[in-house]
Amino acid sequence: MNLLESHRDHAEQTDDHSIRRWDGATSVFVSAAPRLFAIGLRVLHDADEAEDVVQETWLRWARADRSIVVSPPAFLALTATRLAINVTQSARRRRETSAGPWLPETTDPSVSPETAAARREAVDTAIRLLSERLTPAERAVYLLRMAFDYPYRRISEILHLGEDHARQLVRRARDHLATERRHQVSTTAHRRLVRTFLAAAQTGDLAELEELLAADVTR
Template sequence: MNLLELHGDHAQPTDDRSIRRWDGATSVFVSAAPRLFAIGLRVLHDVGEAEDVVQETWLRWARADRSVVISPPAFLALTTTRLAINVAQSARWRRETSAGPYLPETTDRSVSPETAAERCEAVDTAIQLLLERLTPVERAVYLLRMAFDYPYRRISEILRLGEDHARQLVRRARDHLANGRRHQVSTAAHRRLVRTFLAAAQTGDLAGLEELLAADAAR
């Protein structure tokens, strides 16, 4: 992965303040890159695919609104994990399509204990911040939109609110993540949401996460 080449894919900063912000973002990513590559390699067991995932993580980081990212290392680790899981699931889907119906395993043998720990650490940190700073409905909209790319129409159906309201809630959630007050978080609620989020990310079955978020938002 050549960061200089990737850097060239984006418009160059035009003032000293923008340059400092861009240099800071690049420095954060470069320092995290070895860990991100390790995550990708542990999930995918392929150097080339792991490098591709890290490159895509860089592009996501370069396009992200970094002013609302509370923990860049957690953001980068979670993004890399999600992308690697998507690649692994896509490859497995292609194998299953040609070989026959999918038979679920009780454990995912492709994921090492180290990878599982990295994944849990990143998700744990991100979920903690969402619980501390967002209301249940803000959290529901933000997770569905930002983590799983749900269209606003589908979000409005799940949470029973208007599409415009959902868009407003995403903007409000970003503001609260950047500047909101921290609230005490229930340990049980934290563990439940982390467990449900990880299950959704690992399996692609989002029904449980949808149900949990909708129930919390309706309270």
């Protein structure tokens, strides 16, 4: 990949410690690249666009403060998913109001309050879109699968659904996100979901989010 080659050239100009850090970052990314491509392809259904997502994910990874990333594979998967969904939202923007980017960047304690607020607002807007257009089951499966790349077997265990049913719900969710339908959204429930989603994305601890989504499905 040309991007990787360019960064190795840059790494050669740094000290040994920096070279080791770059080599480690490159190794992590190369190992994750097939999964990232699969994420992009699953969301976009286009190999060229999926490859673009992988390359943009590399650029984000190269610029990130990796010292604060708890789980590099999770960070890369989240970034690729967010970028892929942004592509679909950009295409949809020509015919409907955009939900905007809806997956947060990794937590960065150095960001300004304004930036943090903007990220939260983006997530708030997008989750509201999911709640308005999807059933609780569709939303739960879609978030776990598309945002956190859960395998269908694990999703079926959390939500007490069959694997085939979970796959069908993801397909239905994609179709429903392209419609104009609106469900009424509870303000209290929405705020709780946004708060729980952000905490899961930022800390990597998804236990509370799993419980909340499962409870929504069984209500």
